[in-house]
Every structure is written in structure tokens, then in C-alpha cells.
Amino acid sequence: MHPTYTKYYYPYVSPLDPCQPITKKSYSTPPNLYMGFQPPNLPQFNTAKEALYRGTLWPALYDDYPNKDYRGDQK
Amino acid sequence: MSKTKTMPPEYYELLEQIQAVDFVIVELNLYLDTHPQDYDAIQQFNHHTQESKQMKKQFEKQFGPLMHFGRSYSNYPWNWDDQPWPWQV
Amino acid sequence: MWYYEKKLQYPVKVRECNPRLAKYLIEQYGGADGELSAALRYLNQRYTIPGKVIGLLNDIGTEEFAHLEMIATMIYKLTKDATPEMLEEAGLAPHYVNHDSALFYHNSAGNPWTAEYIQAKGDPIADIYEDIAAEEKARATYQWIINMSDDPELNDSLKFLREREIVHSQRFREAAEILKDDRDKKIIF
Numbered sequence: 001m002h003p004t005y006t007k008y009y010y011p012y013v014s015p016l017d018p019c020q021p022i023t024k025k026s027y028s029t030p031p032n033l034y035m036g037f038q039p040p041n042l043p044q045f046n047t048a049k050e051a052l053y054r055g056t057l058w059p060a061l062y063d064d065y066p067n068k069d070y071r072g073d074q075k
Numbered sequence: 076m077s078k079t080k081t082m083p084p085e086y087y088e089l090l091e092q093i094q095a096v097d098f099v100i101v102e103l104n105l106y107l108d109t110h111p112q113d114y115d116a117i118q119q120f121n122h123h124t125q126e127s128k129q130m131k132k133q134f135e136k137q138f139g140p141l142m143h144f145g146r147s148y149s150n151y152p153w154n155w156d157d158q159p160w161p162w163q164v
Numbered sequence: 165m166w167y168y169e170k171k172l173q174y175p176v177k178v179r180e181c182n183p184r185l186a187k188y189l190i191e192q193y194g195g196a197d198g199e200l201s202a203a204l205r206y207l208n209q210r211y212t213i214p215g216k217v218i219g220l221l222n223d224i225g226t227e228e229f230a231h232l233e234m235i236a237t238m239i240y241k242l243t244k245d246a247t248p249e250m251l252e253e254a255g256l257a258p259h260y261v262n263h264d265s266a267l268f269y270h271n272s273a274g275n276p277w278t279a280e281y282i283q284a285k286g287d288p289i290a291d292i293y294e295d296i297a298a299e300e301k302a303r304a305t306y307q308w309i310i311n312m313s314d315d316p317e318l319n320d321s322l323k324f325l326r327e328r329e330i331v332h333s334q335r336f337r338e339a340a341e342i343l344k345d346d347r348d349k350k351i352i353f
Contacts, residue, residue: 028307032334037341038106040113048095048123052174053320055327057102063330065323068311090171098173101227105331108220109338141170161172162237 003034005063008072024074030063082138082164089134090164096127166226173230174324177317178241183254185318186242187272188309192235192325194269194277197301199235203228205282205298209291212284217292217339224332231325238318239267292340299333 006026013021042058045051054062103120110116131141139154140147149155192198206225210218243251243265251260258274269277283294306326310319 028303030303030330030333032330032337035334037338038110038334040110041115048099049091051102052095052098053324055174055324056331057099057106061331061334062327065307065310065326067319087175091175094171094174097171101173101223102331105220105223105227105335108217108223109335109342142167144167146167161170162176162233162240 003029003031005030006072020075022073022075024072026071026073028063028065031061035060080158082159086138086164089130089137093127093130093134096123096130099123100127166229172234172237173227174234174321176234176237176241176321178238179315179317181242181246181250182315183243183246183251183256185313185315186239187254187256187259188312189235189239189242190267190270191272191305191309192302193232193239193267195271195305196281197298197305198271198277199228199232199302200269200277201281202298202302203232204279205284206295208282209284209295212286213288213291214343216342217288220335220339221295224335227328227332231328234321234325236267238321288343289340292336292343296333296336296340299329299336303329303333 005028007029008024008026010023011021011025013023038058038061042060044057045054045059051057056062100120100123103116103123107113107116107120131147135141135147139157140149143155147155194200203225206221206228210221210225213221243256246254246265248257248260251257251265259268262268271277283291285291285294303326306322306329310322310326313319313322
């Protein structure tokens with residue numbers, strides 16, 4: 001099973017909280033936490049430019065960080 | 076207007092190609108630091124190193140030296156310290 | 165010794181003249197988990213760590229200087245043509261009165277960089293775990309800066325730097341395994 005690289009938790013909400021509560025809060029658990037010692041011959045991005053623009057040569061180490069509106073946090 | 080020169084599109088294109096190949100080299104280098112026995116990765120590293128050297132030769136012919144202290148040849152007059160520097164382009 | 169190459173590691177583009185972002189980015193220039201701290205931490209630790217992982221510390225430390233230059237480029241571009249009024253509006257008046265638009269090794273709150281940001285315990289495990297933690301903290305800092313920024317081109321470069329923290333953390337985790345291993349050098353997959 002492929003792990004997910006974003007996790008969520010649900011902070012306690014008090015009726016006395018002054019700001020609009022964040023009910024669902026995300027955090028990152030990127031692929032380096034799961035890989036262990038990198039196995040040889042992992043598939044690589046197709047071109048050097050793609051590797052550059054992803055920031056890694058290996059898709060298995062790539063983790064997108066979407067802008068905050070797309071991270072799944074909820075008010 | 077000042078006398079600053081604007082770099083042509085080819086400068087950015089060639090530079091981007093070099094950045095891409097050199098990036099693959101950096102990635103393989105760090106990988107090999109912890110995987111010194113990976114023969115395929117070493118071959119790929121050497122292949123891209125050669126590719127990078129050729130691309131830089133081409134780049135330097137058009138846009139001047141990429142490196143100092145004798146790692147690149149100089150034209151006449153000395154053009155290592157010509158602007159723009161990387162943070163200016 | 166080191167050689168300078170007249171290129172950035174990654175093309176840095178900034179769409180908007182927005183000095184406020186420079187104020188946040190300075191965290192990764194002269195802050196505790198910034199690129200200067202990272203480069204100096206690894207290059208300093210390499211003298212007193214087993215030979216099997218010296219190369220890795222040397223090479224990641226060197227790459228961090230390329231990242232420092234990328235951050236400097238972002239700050240430079242964001243503030244280069246900003247007027248004192250624009251800097252004031254961005255909360256950079258205290259910076260301006262001391263430095264004009266010169267870069268300075270301090271964090272986003274204006275605290276100067278200090279060697280206390282970087283540890284060197286001389287114990288290989290303690291030092292490598294410090295390095296793993298440093299990479300995760302730098303990754304988190306990039307996330308918070310990305311969350312504060314709405315410049316898509318700047319965020320593209322910041323996402324590159326965030327991904328590099330992930331790869332570096334991966335390598336340091338492997339270094340920890342190498343240090344733990346009984347066999348010499350050869351890791352059986």
C-alpha cells in the first residue's frame with residue numbers, strides 16, 4: 001500500500017475559542033519517512049528538466065505541497 | 076537607459092539545460108554517497124558528467140566563463156567578472 | 165577548496181515586486197533553520213564523523229550554499245527597486261534604517277544569526293539525528309513561507325527547496341543506517 005503524504009487531525013474545539021475554529025488540520029508526512037534505505041534502480045523522471053522542476057530524480061521521493069487552499073484544512 | 080546588457084533568450088535556454096543536467100548529477104552524487112556500490116548509478120553519473128562538460132563548453136563560447144580560478148578559459152579581455160551575475164539575471 | 169560557478173542551481177523567478185515576502189524569506193537566509201545554518205552545520209560536523217559519511221556531509225553542505233544563493237536572489241529581486249515607502253509598508257523600515265536594502269544574516273524577526281543555531285556534539289549518532297531534524301524543520305519553514313506567499317513563480321522555487329530538504333533528510337536517514345551497520349560499507353538490499 002502506498003502511504004499518504006498528508007495526514008489530518010481534529011483539534012479540540014471549545015465554545016470559548018475566540019477565532020473561527022479550524023476543525024481539520026493537515027500536516028506533512030513526506031516519502032522519506034517511509035522509504036528506508038533507498039533501493040537501487042528506482043524509476044526516474046523521464047527528463048533531466050522534469051527532475052529539476054520536481055526537485056528530485058525519483059518520483060518515489062517526490063512530494064507535492066499544494067497551496068493552502070488545497071491542503072484539506074477545514075474551518 | 077543605462078548601458079546594461081540584456082541576455083538573449085538563448086542564454087536562458089542553455090542555462091536551463093545546464094541546470095537540469097547538473098541537477099541530475101547532484102542527485103546521483105548524494106545517492107552514491109550512501110550507495111557506493113551501485114554500478115548503474117555510477118555509469119549514469121559519468122554519462123551526465125560528460126554531457127555537462129560539453130554543454131558548458133558550448134555555453135562558455137557564447138556567454139563567457141562559468142567558473143573562475145582556472146576551471147574555465149578566459150577570452151580577451153578578461154571577462155570572468157562581466158555582469159550579469161546569477162542573482163541579477 | 166571551493167570553486168564558484170556562475171549559475172544558480174535552479175532558475176529563480178519572482179513575478180511581483182513584493183518586499184513583504186523578502187521579510188519572510190530572510191528566515192531561510194539567517195534564521196535558525198535557514199540555509200546558512202545548514203551549510204555551516206554540515207561542513208563543520210564533517211571533521212569529526214566516521215569516513216563513511218564524511219562525503220555526504222561535505223556534499224549536502226556544499227549544496228546548501230547553492231540554496232543560500234537562491235534565497236539571496238529572491239530577497240535581492242524582491243527589494244532591489246523598492247522605495248523606502250514600499251519597504252516601510254512591508255514592515256521593513258527597521259531593516260532599512262540599519263541596512264538600506266543590503267542583505268543581512270538575521271531572521272524574519274530581526275535577530276542576528278548566531279552559532280548557537282548549529283550543534284556539533286562530536287557523537288556521530290547525535291549529529292546525524294540533529295541533521296535529520298534540521299532538514300525537517302527547514303522543510304516546515306518552507307511550508308509556512310509558501311502558505312504566506314501568493315507569488316506562483318516564487319512558490320515554484322520554494323517548492324524545489326522544500327523537496328531538497330526531503331531528499332537530504334532521506335540521505336541523512338541512510339547515513340544513520342550506515343553508522344549503525346555492523347558490516348563495512350556494503351549495505352545488502
